Amino acid sequence: MQLAKVIGDVVSTRKDGNLVGIKLLIVQPMTPDRKDAGRPFVAVDAVGAGVGEDVFFVRGKEASFPFYPVEPPVDAAIVGIVDYWDTE
Amino acid sequence: MLLAKIVGTVVATRKDPRLVSNKLMVARSVDPRGKPEGNYVVAIDTVDAGVGETVLIVSGSSARMASGLKDCPVDAAIVGIVDTVEVGDS
Numbered sequence: 094m095q096l097a098k099v100i101g102d103v104v105s106t107r108k109d110g111n112l113v114g115i116k117l118l119i120v121q122p123m124t125p126d127r128k129d130a131g132r133p134f135v136a137v138d139a140v141g142a143g144v145g146e147d148v149f150f151v152r153g154k155e156a157s158f159p160f161y162p163v164e165p166p167v168d169a170a171i172v173g174i175v176d177y178w179d180t181e
Numbered sequence: 182m183l184l185a186k187i188v189g190t191v192v193a194t195r196k197d198p199r200l201v202s203n204k205l206m207v208a209r210s211v212d213p214r215g216k217p218e219g220n221y222v223v224a225i226d227t228v229d230a231g232v233g234e235t236v237l238i239v240s241g242s243s244a245r246m247a248s249g250l251k252d253c254p255v256d257a258a259i260v261g262i263v264d265t266v267e268v269g270d271s
Contacts, residue, residue: 101213101268103184105237107228108261109248117237119213119268133213135182135237144269154242166239166247166260168182
């Protein structure tokens with residue numbers, strides 16, 4: 094899992110049936126000192142996150158697990174909203 | 182998932198039998214503001230997308246969870262047509 098900031102959202106009307114009702118957000122992965130870590134991409138929201146929040150996300154097939162028993166075709170999901178972090 | 186713009190189609194007569202009757206597209210990833218960047222990818226279209234449209238592509242083993250692709254040898258599937266993208270200024 095990785096830290097990221099939610100920077101935007103995506104609207105799609107025509108999509109896979111198992112994606113209906115799932116929120117699509119654009120996340121920018123970041124390092125603990127808030128520097129960009131790679132390109133932004135689209136992740137689904139499993140916890141009610143919104144634009145401007147710090148989150149962490151999971152990649153790969155595991156991204157569909159929060160929606161079990163439905164298996165939406167997703168490869169990145171936001172699974173936590175970060176309150177704060179500490180690094181030395 | 183990736184945002185990408187469809188730039189073409191792929192025709193292949195000889196292919197894995199589980200890919201028969203699937204539509205293959207060439208897409209190039211775009212940044213959230215729509216600017217093309219990075220790699221081209223061949224993806225299976227599951228939502229009747231067309232050339233010029235911005236779409237959502239799911240990669241890796243998750244692509245097999247798209248409608249109709251169970252047990253297919255694919256690692257990229259188009260699962261949505263994008264209407265709008267909104268990006269904050271930060």
